[in-house]
Amino acid sequence: MASKSSIYLDNAASAPLRVEVLAAMNEAGRAEFANPSSSHGAGRKAAACVDDARQRLLVALGLDDSWRVLFTSGGTEADALAVIGRTALVVDRTRKQAAAPTVVTTVIEHPAVLGCRSILSRMGAHLEIVESDRDGHVPPAALAEAVSPHTAVLSVMHVNNELGTVQDVDSAAKLARLKNPEIMIHSDAVQSLGMLGIDTLASSVDCMSLSAHKIGGPRGVGALVLRRGIELAPLTGGGDQEEGLRPGTENLVGIVGFARAVELCRHDDSGRILGLTERLQSGIERRIDGVQFHGRVLSGHILALSIQGIGSDVLVRALSDRGVYVSSGSACHSTRKSHVAKILGLGPNWGTIRFSLSWQTTQDDVDQALDVLCAVVRDFRV
Numbered sequence: 235m236a237s238k239s240s241i242y243l244d245n246a247a248s249a250p251l252r253v254e255v256l257a258a259m260n261e262a263g264r265a266e267f268a269n270p271s272s273s274h275g276a277g278r279k280a281a282a283c284v285d286d287a288r289q290r291l292l293v294a295l296g297l298d299d300s301w302r303v304l305f306t307s308g309g310t311e312a313d314a315l316a317v318i319g320r321t322a323l324v325v326d327r328t329r330k331q332a333a334a335p336t337v338v339t340t341v342i343e344h345p346a347v348l349g350c351r352s353i354l355s356r357m358g359a360h361l362e363i364v365e366s367d368r369d370g371h372v373p374p375a376a377l378a379e380a381v382s383p384h385t386a387v388l389s390v391m392h393v394n395n396e397l398g399t400v401q402d403v404d405s406a407a408k409l410a411r412l413k414n415p416e417i418m419i420h421s422d423a424v425q426s427l428g429m430l431g432i433d434t435l436a437s438s439v440d441c442m443s444l445s446a447h448k449i450g451g452p453r454g455v456g457a458l459v460l461r462r463g464i465e466l467a468p469l470t471g472g473g474d475q476e477e478g479l480r481p482g483t484e485n486l487v488g489i490v491g492f493a494r495a496v497e498l499c500r501h502d503d504s505g506r507i508l509g510l511t512e513r514l515q516s517g518i519e520r521r522i523d524g525v526q527f528h529g530r531v532l533s534g535h536i537l538a539l540s541i542q543g544i545g546s547d548v549l550v551r552a553l554s555d556r557g558v559y560v561s562s563g564s565a566c567h568s569t570r571k572s573h574v575a576k577i578l579g580l581g582p583n584w585g586t587i588r589f590s591l592s593w594q595t596t597q598d599d600v601d602q603a604l605d606v607l608c609a610v611v612r613d614f615r616v
C-alpha cells in the first residue's frame with residue numbers, strides 16, 4: 235500500500251497492489267511452479283489454474299460464455315492485438331482489392347492505439363483519426379462518417395485516461411455497423427474497469443482491452459476480452475498459448491492476481507469514489523480562482539483541471555514535495571505535451587493536472603490534498 239505520509243492521487247497511472255491480490259499471487263507462486271504447457275500432472279494443474287482465473291475473470295465482469303479472454307502483458311498489448319491483429323487478418327483477405335483497409339479511431343485514444351499508426355501503414359493499412367470537441371468527446375456521427383466498407387476496426391476508448399470523459403461507444407458502434415456490418419468494434423476499457431459496467435459496454439462491442447494494475451492488480455498483465463467467433467492474427471510467432479494469438483509461457487502468477495483484483499473491484503464503491511471526486515472539485519471551486527475543469531460526462535474517478543499562472547510541471551513537483559502525488563496528464567506523456575492537452579486549447583500560462591482516485595482514497599486524503607493545493611497555488615502562482 236502507498237505510505238500514509240503521502241497522499242496518492244495518481245491511481246489512473248497505477249494503483250497500489252491490493253493485499254488480497256498479493257496473497258493470491260503468493261499462493262499461486264508457491265503452488266503452481268510448473269509450465270502450464272507441460273503435459274505432466276504439475277503442468278496440467280498449472281494450466282487448470284490459468285483456466286480457472288480466465289473463468290473467474292469473465293464471471294466477475296458479468297460476461298457469459300459467449301466471451302473469451304486472451305491474457306496479455308497489459309492494456310497496451312491488448313490494444314495492439316485488437317487493432318493490428320484484426321487489421322492483419324483483413325489485409326490478408328483483401329490483398330487483391332484496390333482500397334487499403336482502414337482503422338478508425340479518436341484523437342483522444344491512449345498512445346497504445348494511436349501508436350499503431352506506423353505498423354498499420356507498413357502493413358498497407360491506414361489509421362484515420364477523428365477529432366474530439368474541447369470537452370474531450372468524439373461525436374458518434376463523426377466516427378461513423380469516417381467508417382467505410384474498407385474499415386477493418388473501429389476503436390473507441392470507453393473512459394479517457396487524461397480527462398475521465400466517457401465516450402458514447404454504443405451509438406458509435408450502432409452507426410458504424412449500419413455502414414459496415416463486417417467491422418470489428420474495439421474499446422479500450424482500461425480506465426472503466428471498477429468504475430463503469432464492463433457488461434454494459436460489452437453489449438456494444440466485439441472486444442475490450444483491460445489492464446490489472448489500474449485496479450489493484452499487478453503491473454505487466456492485462457487481457458483482450460473478445461466475443462467467440464471474432465478472429466484475429468497473432469502479433470508474434472511462437473507457441474499455441476492463448477489460442478495461438480498470444481504465444482509465450484503464461485504469466486500465471488500475474489493472471490491469478492489479475493482475476494482476484496477484478497473480483498474485488500466488482501464490489502468496489504464507485505459511488506463513494508465519485509462522491510470524493512465531487513468533494514474535491516467543489517472544494518477547489520470554492521477556494522481557488524482561475525481554475526478550469528475539463529470534460530463532461532465523467533467516469534467519476536478522474537478530475538482534470540487547469541490553473542492559471544502556474545505551469546503543470548511546477549504544480550506536480552510542488553504538490554509532490556508536499557506529499558501529494560498527482561500527474562500532469564497521462565503517465566505516457568511525462569516529457570511532451572499530450573494530444574489531449576492540445577485539444578483543451580489553453581494558453582501557455584495554464585498548468586494542467588489530473589487527480590485520480592481509487593478504492594483506497596479517503597475523505598481525509600481529499601481534504602488534505604485540497605489544503606496542499608491551495609497552499610501551492612498561493613506560493614507559486616505568478
Ligand SMILES: Cc1ncc(COP(=O)(O)O)c(C=O)c1O
Nearest residue numbers: 308309310344346395424425445
Ligand atoms: C486508457 C489506457 N489504455 C491503455 C493503457 C496501457 O495499459 P498498460 O499500462 O497495462 O499497458 C493505459 C495505461 O496507462 C490506459 O490508461
